[in-house]
Amino acid sequence: MRIVLLSLGFVYYDISLANALSRLEDVMLIVPKHKLDGFIENVEVNTNLKIYHQPRFRNPMNLVTVYKIIKQINDFKPDVIHLLGGHHPWFNLILPLLRREYALVTTVHDIKVHIGDKSSGKIPLFIFSLAVRYANRVIVHGEKLKRIMKERDNKSLGRIHVIPHGDFSFYKKFTRRVVNEEDGLVLFFGRIWEYKGLRYLIEAEPLISEKVPTGKIMIAGKGENFRKYQEMIVHKEKFIIYNQFIPYEKVPELFQRASIVVLPYIEASQSGVVPLAYTFKKPVVVTDVGSISEVVDNGKTGYIVPPKDPKKLAEAIIDLLKDKEKRKKMGENGYKKTENELSWDNIALKTVEVYKKAVSDKFLSNARRKLV
Numbered sequence: 001m002r003i004v005l006l007s008l009g010f011v012y013y014d015i016s017l018a019n020a021l022s023r024l025e026d027v028m029l030i031v032p033k034h035k036l037d038g039f040i041e042n043v044e045v046n047t048n049l050k051i052y053h054q055p056r057f058r059n060p061m062n063l064v065t066v067y068k069i070i071k072q073i074n075d076f077k078p079d080v081i082h083l084l085g086g087h088h089p090w091f092n093l094i095l096p097l098l099r100r101e102y103a104l105v106t107t108v109h110d111i112k113v114h115i116g117d118k119s120s121g122k123i124p125l126f127i128f129s130l131a132v133r134y135a136n137r138v139i140v141h142g143e144k145l146k147r148i149m150k151e152r153d154n155k156s157l158g159r160i161h162v163i164p165h166g167d168f169s170f171y172k173k174f175t176r177r178v179v180n181e182e183d184g185l186v187l188f189f190g191r192i193w194e195y196k197g198l199r200y201l202i203e204a205e206p207l208i209s210e211k212v213p214t215g216k217i218m219i220a221g222k223g224e225n226f227r228k229y230q231e232m233i234v235h236k237e238k239f240i241i242y243n244q245f246i247p248y249e250k251v252p253e254l255f256q257r258a259s260i261v262v263l264p265y266i267e268a269s270q271s272g273v274v275p276l277a278y279t280f281k282k283p284v285v286v287t288d289v290g291s292i293s294e295v296v297d298n299g300k301t302g303y304i305v306p307p308k309d310p311k312k313l314a315e316a317i318i319d320l321l322k323d324k325e326k327r328k329k330m331g332e333n334g335y336k337k338t339e340n341e342l343s344w345d346n347i348a349l350k351t352v353e354v355y356k357k358a359v360s361d362k363f364l365s366n367a368r369r370k371l372v
Contacts, residue, residue, distance in 0.1 A: 001025045001355060004078040004102075006069070008085035010109065011035040013272070015042050016166055017084070020348035022046035028076050030069060038248045042170050048076075062090040070094070073102075080105055080355045083131050095134040103362035105354060106135040109165075110269045111145050111152070129153065136358040139351070141165045141270035142291020161354045164295055166347045167338035168276040174249045179256040184215040184321050187258035187282075189246075190273050192223035197264035197287065200310050202232045204264075207314035209238055212321045220246050220254050255280035259327060260320045265289050266307045275342050278334030283327050285316045295342070301334040 003025050007014040011031060018029040022044060029047050032054035043049050050072050055061045069091065073081065080103040083091075098104065108131070132138055132153050138160045140146050146160045186208070188201055201217065208215050218240040219229075226243045233239055246254070255261070261277035261284045268290035275295070277284050284302035286292050298304045303316035320327050340346065 001080070001352070001359075002076060002078040003027045003355065004073050004076060004081045005029045006081060006083050006091070007031040007035065008083060008091070010085060010272070011039055012042075012168070012170065013109075013166065014084045015039055015047075016168075016170060016344050017347065017351065018047045019044040020166075020344035021351065023345070024348055024352060028072070028078070030072065038174075042173065057089055066090050066094060070098070073098075078102060079359050082107065082351075082355070083135070085109060092130040095130055099134045099136075103355070103358040104135045105137045105139065105358050106131045107139040108132065108145075108149070109141065111140065111149050136361040137161060137354050139163050139354060140291075142294045144291045144294070145269055161350075163347055163350050163354070164342055165270050165272055165275055166344045167342045168272060168279045169338060171248070171251055171255075171276065171279060175252040175256075176249055177253075179253050181259060182216075182257045183259060183324070184212055185240075185257055185259050186215065186217045186317060186321070187254060187261045188217065188219045188221075188264070189251075189254065189261065189276070190221045190271075192219075192221050192226065192229075192243075194224070195265060195267045196223075197266040197307060198229055199232055200266070200308060200313055201262055201264045202229060203310040204314035204317065205238055206234050207311065208317055208321070209235060211314075211318045215317075215321055216240060218254065218258065219243070251276075252280070255282060258282055260285060260302075260317065262313070262317060263287065263292060264307075264313055265292065268292055270295075275338055278331075278338045278342070281328075281331035281335045283320055283330035283334060285313065285320070287313075295337075297333065297337070301330055301337060 003021060005014060005018050007030060018027055021027045027047050028050060030050045030052060033051050052065055052069055081098060082105045084107050138155060140149055140160060140162060141164055143162055146162050149155060149160055150157050188198060192198055205217055216238050220242040222244050261282045263271060263273055263286040265287050270291050274284055284296060286296050286302060286304055287307040288304050289307050293304045296302045296304055305312040305316050
């Protein structure tokens, strides 16, 4: 099978999937140049890599870029085109033409714009819906997301497939040195927007400090204005704050230092932070929102707590901070999960099955068109 992967969103996800698929099938990965910085060496030799320049969305030069991409696709003659992310408005507008020639699959990482997320909100909702509307098959990262998408986009459940977010083991390649774990250090990692629920972790800190006096909270990431969070903090000395974009080579250090990783989200689809924590053998505490809890084995790889509940959040964090052996065991369990359920080889096999169904859909559609 010949497969085109068009990278439109999270390049580290796209490269990992392309590498695994290329061990099974003939794969072309088309990636915007500006997203490859720091990652190009991770593309395996079996993957046919094509790089394109992506102008700003309002720039009419996007027409030239789209034309070049279409030519590369036509020259490759794929059986299926897989849109990863579906965030390019110019490309999405020509999907009806592509669907006449090729089977289309779309992966939707986030099925809606999250609360307070101004970066994703810049792209009109109808742009996302085009990628879903014209896809023969759609991939999401959880059963809850599948049901929501069915209701929202009127897609039959049979055409929506659940494949989990894969592991982030390639981040280990950025490790510059081995760093010891800091006992009692809680890590919040990633973009900071309202839906991430950082305020509830800040509100939980006094409760945590009461039971674990040596505990500290490390916040690493950027997003909205951080001043409002600074004003919520009761004990400034209990926080280590990196309110900035975190360079890739810095990520392994942060996760090595952490005792546990916390996702106090109030709303979400799925998150790559969970498999990233598992990669570094760290247990997680997550809230039961979206499909995040579907990749956490409660009491085995971490804890699942209700959203917007600082008390329950604090209790779960305290339990782990007080028991080093439990943390270690949960971290090992999470790591094993990345080697099996969340491994890219496993995900590639499941994805190929989706491709086969999409190609079958296309064949039947062509047959019906000829009859008409």
